[in-house]
């Protein structure tokens with residue numbers, strides 16, 4: 001048995017030369033090459049090896065005298081290193097000096113080298129923290145190159161005799177003459193028993209950055225083949241093993257761990273403990289099994305590379321398409337300078353794939369986790385009546401409304417040009433533009449009066465719909481998001497939610513969205529793009545699921561056509577829990593969830609997309625006693641038994657019911673906002689379980705469109721109205737953590 005250290009190029013240029021070292025078939029030899037030169041043959045080329053800059057302390061042409069580990073390297077590492085290098089020979093190849101933690105080569109070995117003028121360098125390092133180092137999990141799949149590497153390292157470590165040999169007994173050992181200063185070393189292993197045309201190569205390098213204490217092992221490249229190394233394959237695929245048993249072709253593994261992940265180096269060492277080296281006395285069958293393992297790894301690697309290549313090609317093709325579409329879009333918008341070209345390109349007339357690609361490009365749905373909309377609803381007739389009591393609606397409506405709301409586009413009463421506030425007091429309470437909502441709050445609750453203080457809050461959205469906007473504007477903006485459900489992209493799980501205070505227009509908006517969705521998906525069913533459509537509707541009331549269609553919450557009913565769907569929606573809607581509140585005559589007291597499951601059958605692959613449309617219950621403060629009393633009086637006046645009922649008890653009962661509803665609604669909305677925020681921030685822990693609503697929507701919150709609905713203020717001096725608006729906007733702010741500027 002011998003250890004040979006010589007110039008690597010000798011192997012490639014003169015294979016015979018290699019043969020003469022470690023000739024003894026009964027023995028194993030470990031041959032270590034240095035990095036200079038480079039093999040042009042035998043499957044190795046110079047560019048397969050790392051370029052090693054020779055350090056000033058160790059010029060290349062000097063004989064190799066020793067090898068040192070840095071001070072501070074831990075014991076466990078040194079054991080690994082020792083054992084790795086000493087397995088092949090009963091005569092230790094190198095020593096470890098405990099005093100200075102250095103590793104040394106006996107000079108005699110080196111002088112036996114046929115290439116004395118060259119030196120071999122190697123340096124292996126693992127994480128400084130032995131615990132972290134050894135416990136780092138490593139994927140031991142066959143196709144994981146890191147574990148291949150570990151297998152080799154382990155092959156050496158398992159045969160360690162080294163620790164038993166006292167330093168003094170090392171033949172030819174001299175005190176270290178030189179310490180090698182890293183940075184980079186290469187380590188090539190050539191077992192003697194390997195066929196000459198097959199070489200096992202392990203190239204290691206080490207980052208000895210002075211700034212960082214953690215050191216990494218970067219395994220650059222490893223060529224393994226034939227029966228070069230025998231170890232127990234971690235091979236579960238017996239079929240493969242058998243079929244590959246006689247395959248003697250060489251196997252190459254390219255290993256380039258992420259340089260930043262220092263722990264991977266220690267992962268190699270941890271895996272190292274898992275595998276076993278098989279010595280000379282093992283049968284050739286075992287050799288074959290090792291070989292088959294290697295072949296399997298090779299195959300797996302080729303397969304994975306092929307997949308990566310295909311993936312890249314399809315990405316490239318997609319980019320090309322996107323580029324063409326963008327170009328087209330750009331040219332059209334250049335010539336027409338309006339957005340109609342975008343709409344026409346994204347319309348259903350365009351080819352589906354083009355539409356999809358373009359949508360991905362022009363919208364940020366696929367980039368943003370949550371898309372935020374704000375809608376300020378219009379005044380109802382009752383509200384206008386109220387207003388008309390203060391000012392003449394016919395003549396002064398616009399003037400009056402302008403003191404309450406203003407949208408800079410689409411507001412006929414108050415277009416940007418005609419609006420010119422003279423004083424701060426004449427500013428509208430609620431101002432919106434396409435992406436911003438500004439709310440002014442008069443702290444002393446008065447619009448007039450010198451020195452009144454005003455707070456101004458600004459909230460930003462992806463899109464804001466002013467109080468004069470109609471439903472079609474809302475659905476048009478949401479269409480890119482909604483249409484994803486009919487995209488032939490599998491596993492789309494989308495959720496649209498309408499949030500807002502009681503009476504802010506949530507149900508109104510949700511109905512508009514439903515009216516858009518119904519014909520849209522059924523048209524796809526007719527054109528056979530969609531295979532089947534399923535629907536369910538239920539509500540969450542006081543944290544309990546209430547079925548509105550006799551279908552369990554996690555199930556769906558197959559719906560054949562739009563009419564059938566319409567009937568289901570209507571009957572569900574009628575069953576919803578509603579009550580009169582101070583702000584809405586028919587206020588929804590529950591979260592209502594409309595669920596669509598759209599299924600496709602493409603290329604024999606079935607998959608379904610999910611769209612949830614959620615009409616959230618109105619966020620509300622507890623009802624006042626005064627309001628409840630009026631409500632009770634009205635209802636009792638309408639019932640013949642009114643005189644028999646204990647009024648106080650009834651009030652108490654009603655108060656309890658409303659309060660429980662309000663508490664549950666607010667709690668679940670608060671959990672929802674927290675969950676969305678956590679998801680947006682990528683938090684590890686998401687508290688879905690804290691409310692029934694989030695439990696149900698757990699899998700469907702990765703793509704959310706949230707419409708925050710606002711009721712416009714009807715009274716200039718009404719502080720409560722403004723507060724309700726601010727509260728709703730704050731919910732959106734919490735959900736998305738977008739900026740709020742608050743200045744006096």
Ligand SMILES: Nc1ncnc2c1ncn2[C@@H]1O[C@H](COP(=O)(O)OP(=O)(O)OP(=O)(O)O)[C@@H](O)[C@H]1O
Nearest residue numbers: 377378502503504505506507508584587588617618
């Ligand atoms: N954009 C709008 N234009 C005109 N009227 C609207 C608009 N949005 C809502 N409304 C009207 O405002 C009233 C309250 O609307 P809606 O019931 O949708 O509110 P909500 O937020 O669902 O209330 P709740 O939470 O109490 O159920 C209704 O009479 C509705 O017709």
